[in-house]
Amino acid sequence: MGSTKKVKHLKIVKTACGLCYLGCGMNVYVDNGKMVKVEGILEHPLNRGVLCPKGLAAIDYAYSSDRLKYPLRRRGEGFVETTWSEALDNVSSKLREYAKNYGAKSVVGIIGMPILLGGYSTVSLVRRFYDVYGSPNVFSPESICYRNQIIAYILTLGKFCVAEPEKAKCVILWGSNPHHSRPPWVKRIQEALNKGASLIVIDPRRIPFARMAALHLQPRPGTDAALALGMINVITSEGLYDKEFVERWTFGFEKLVDHVKAYTPERVEEITWVPAFKVREAARTFAAAKPACIIQGVNALDQTAAGFYTARAIAILQAITGNVDVPGGFVRASRVHLSPIRLPEKIKERPLGADKYPLFYECWGRLFGEGQAMLLADAILSGEPYPVKMVMVTASNPLLTWPNAKKVKEALEAVDFLVVVDVFMTETAKLADLVLPASSFLERMELCDYYGTVNGIPYVMLRKEVIKPLWGSWPDWRIWFELAAKMGFQEYFPWRSIEEYLDYVLKPSGLTVKYLLEEKPEGVPYGRINYYEYKEVGFKTPSGKVEIYSKTLEEYGYNPLPVHLEPRESPLSNPKLAEEYPLILTTGSRIIWFLHSQLRNVKRLRDKYPESLAEINPSTANRYGVSDGQLVTIETLRGRIRVKVKTTEDIAPGIINVSHGWVEANVNILTSEEPENQVVGFPGLKAELCRITKA
Ligand code: SF4
Structure with missing residues (x-):
């Protein structure tokens, strides 16, 4: 009898894990309104039935007794409970006060992950709020994360591409440790190895895949650009490049050939500590196998002095070996066509850092739209170029995740009003004047439209509200909708529900919430992988080719060809x-x-x-x-x-x-x-x- 009852009330909700940026398909078993079990969705093209330990712990995470349960406002050294209405009144009156007295730009938004991991439609919703409010100063992990390689690839290839390892004959894992950082990719790489692909690992650490690799190179941290240039030296000097592709589709190859003569494997050995013979072997193996791809880690190569040039050199390695837009090489999957959410016409000023790092903000009319967050603490502490009075942190814990924690703490303590929206009481939240409890990813609906961009898989899926928001937490969309209403921004936030908003967002795609919810809860393929698209449309750079030599970088005063730059602190530089x-x-x-x-x-x-x-x-x-x-x-x-x-x-x-x-x-x-x-x-x-x- 008991088990019959259980079966009767048991339902399975198909959703997307939100505990990292990948979005694995997840079945959640719900018994009488309580989540009891999770498992991977077998037919999901990303994770194919598997969840990593984080995903498997999703229920423990959501039901954690230490969740933030109600809005809290500061009283002395501690906090007291308040209501959402009072809390949002407080926020909106501060927003008005600072806009009036110091200008809207004196209010800064910091957004992070994962409560914002709803893809473009969720992140842009927050940015839309700031667009309407009038502050250009919205910062995110982009200042230290993915954006470096995105911009470097765009400047080189005209687009952001990702590797397609399962179809490759040679895979280079370069500063990437999928067993820990990209679990669903382990299977994809393993698949290539099972078919006989060779594996090269480039990492100062012996990561799990290094044990299966034909070659393991352990460069000194911060010297990967030199290593990549050394490999290009070998490939060009030994004539191992794809001559037809290079001739027809690249710009500046001859200059590159001259330029990399300085990066002989012997010199590269001195810089990187990687033996010259290994540099040669890696270059020859990569160039000989076709198709081949480099999986560049997120951050490992980016957070270095030469990080931008490293990413450029990697894109160039892909291009000169004829491995762009080919199955098993660097590929680009269709993006889901969505309604524009940002309101660029409302942005009157540029954010902090946009003048110093103009290409981080905008390139060829493509607005990336963010300032450089690493300049924020100094701006707050010095009051230059203008005062920052209020910071609103959403799903980010800069006290632990941003560099120079002492300075970050000093800066956040110095602002007049600090609001933190999060699922738990973080170190950053402990400093806040107001703490707002956000719902976990299992308690909100949003659109996962990023499988193509991040994984090269043309797919779209709806993350579901598996259970109602717990305690007094609110999903992100509701916080911003209600705050917009308090601010009188209804004209720009006319939607009465998340379903209505997402239907607006989805309109150009031809998809609807109802369809994704009822007919395709496991998600649906969208578009395709655009193999050989350059043959039809060229590369979306000013020259229409792969820009090995970048006139854009030259015009901005940067090196037009990739170079090695020593880290500021290194045995060689200091x-x-x-x-x-x-x-x-x-x-x-x-x-x-x-x-x-x-x-x-x-x-x-x-x-x-x-x-x-x-x-x-x-x-x-x-x-x-x-x-x-x-x-x-x-x-x-x-x-x-x-x-x-x-x-x-x-x-x-x-x-x-x-x-x-x-x-x-x-x-x-x-x-x-x-x-x-x-x-x-x-x-x-x-x-x-x-x-x-x-x-
Ligand atoms: S890799 Fe793990 S944490 Fe990331 S989405 Fe998949 S199951 Fe969730």
Whole structure:
């Protein structure tokens, strides 16, 4: 009888996981309104039935007893509960006050993930609010994340492409560790290996795939541009490039050939610590196999002085070997056609950082539309170029995830009014004047339209409201709709429900919420992978070709060809500093159990990896007299933290790897926010000098 009742009330809701940016298809079993089990959707083209440990812990995450349950306002050192109505009245009156007294640009929005992981339609909804309000100052992880390679690929290929490993004969994993950062891609790479593809891993760490690789190159962090240029040197000097493609479809190849003569494998060995013979072997293997693709990690190569040029060099490697727009190479999938949501005509000023990093903001009339967040703390603290009075943080925890944590804290403490919207009480939320409880991804509907962009899979799916918002939390869309109403912005936010809004968004695609909800809950293929599209439309660059030599970069005063730039702190660029701080600190690598600073409160995940660890090669540990499990102090010019040592042969000597996101050992106390990457202003988080002592 009991089991019959159970079956009767059990329903399965098909949704998309929102615990990282990938969006795996997820079945959620709901029994009498309570979620009881999750599993991967077998027919979902991204994850094909598999969920990573984070996804499998989604129910624990959503039902965590430490969720923010009601709006909180500051009283003295603590908080007291308030109502949504009072809280939004408070926010709207502050928004009006600062706009009147200091101009709307004195209000800054910081948006993050994952409560915003609803794709374009959710993120743009928030930005639309700021467009109407009149502040150009909306910042996001783009200032240290994906945007570097997106802009570099666009400037080179005219578009952002991703690798298609399952069809490749050679795959290079370059600063990418899919077992931890991109779990659904493990199967795709494995599929290629099963068919006989060769694998090259380029990473100072011996990641799981390195054990299956034909070749493992371990460059010194921050020197990947030199390595890529060395590979181009081998490919061009040995005539291994695709002559037909190069001749017809590239601009500036001859200049490149001359330019890379300086990057002989021997010189590259001096810079990168990768033996010259391995540089040659990697280049020859990659050029000989067709199709071939490079999976560039997100951040690993970007957060370095030469990060922009590294991404350009990778795009060039793909192009000169004839591996763009081909199955198994670099591909672009159709984007879902959606209604415009941003209101660029309302933007009267450019955001902070747009003048200093103009290509980060806009390129060839394509508005990326963000300022460089790494300049924000200084702007707040100095009041220059104008005062910043209010910051509204949505789904972001900059105190743990942005570099130079001490300065970030000082800056957020200095603003007059700080609002944080999040699922849990984060370190950043603890500083706030007002904390608003957001719903988890299982309690809201939104559109996952990013499978093509991120995974090269032309697909679209609706994330469902599996259960009603828990406690007094609200989904993002409701927060912004209601705040817009309080501000009198109804003209721009006319929708009465999320369904109505998403139907507006979906209109150009021909899809509807009803269709995606009732007929295709598992999602639906949309468009195609645009193989060989250059043959029909060329490349969307000013020359119509792959721009190996970039006149755009030249006009802006940057290097028109990729170059290696030493990290600001390195044994080569600053040998004196290296005497005091002889080790290279690299930060930000992913751990499968967590996402940035999130999920450490979920016991089943935390049990797997209870504390922050400093990974050090045993030879390095010996040199400094420290051993496995011992507490050490790691120190940089910015500060010091105490952390436990994990000795492992999986990291090259002389390098310390510490992950980010830990309250107890916040590695961002050690990092610098100062922009190093010339073109987009990213800081150099992958290569900074440090020293260790026994704690
Ligand atoms: S990889 Fe894991 S966390 Fe990311 S979407 Fe898939 S199941 Fe969720």
